Amino acid sequence: MGEKSLSDNGERESMATDARRLVADGGSDDGLVTVESDADVETSVERVKDAIESNDDLGLMAEFDHEANADSVDRDLQPTTVLVFGNPDLGTPLLQSARTLAIDLPQKLLIMQRADGTVTVTYNDPAYLADRHGVDEGDERLDTVSDALSSLAAVAAGQE
Template identity: 85%
Template sequence: MTVESDADVETSVERVKDAIEENDDLGLMAEFDHEANADSSDYALKPTTVLVFGNPNLGTPLMQSARTLAIDLPQKLLVMERADGTVTVSYNDPTYLAERHGLDEADDRLDTVSDALSSLAAVATGQE
């Protein structure tokens, strides 16, 4: 899933981080600034940040159903600047993850994860 942002990468990332911090059910686990990492190796890369976050009360039962899901959890949002200057926020659709790992797509937890991801993407992109 990819949504275009109304702001630059830094602002979009800060919006998501603030929303995660304000949500008692979510925790930010990592932030990867790929542009800075590339720069440290003398490579150029447009702004590209991945935020890793989750809720063990949702993720753990899903992994108990399909342990291979651990490769895709915790959840991630990619915020990046494209070649044309537009900024996008992308994430894996939980339905795709369910299919990939053989989970029952009717699992209510997947709906909760999907709602959280789309809400965070909306916050990041200025649509909420």
């Protein structure tokens, strides 16, 4: 993911602690990792899209602007965007080991503004997905997916 990585265990541990704090504050369900962004939703989304576009191993497959969708039916919703992205070369072997993973792949990042104005970036924890679908957690591809997700979340949050 670009030039920076969150391979340093201390930095990853700090993000995990921040994510647990947000969960404790009522911000997440089991299996989700959430970090706080230093920017608005639009800026956070653009950061991730730029990082995906500059990475030859990833492709952006879809973008869902739930706020705009709500507006189209005269309903209000805080800014809420989901980016769907992946790497078929990495995801296909995982799907071959557990086809039910197809319900959770490709990967997604949820970037949203909470009622208090805080912007968060949330994604599925690959270890949780592995357990959910019976994938061997020792699979090195899961580490690659986890590193990519934490890096993209850090980019979106301005913690790069």
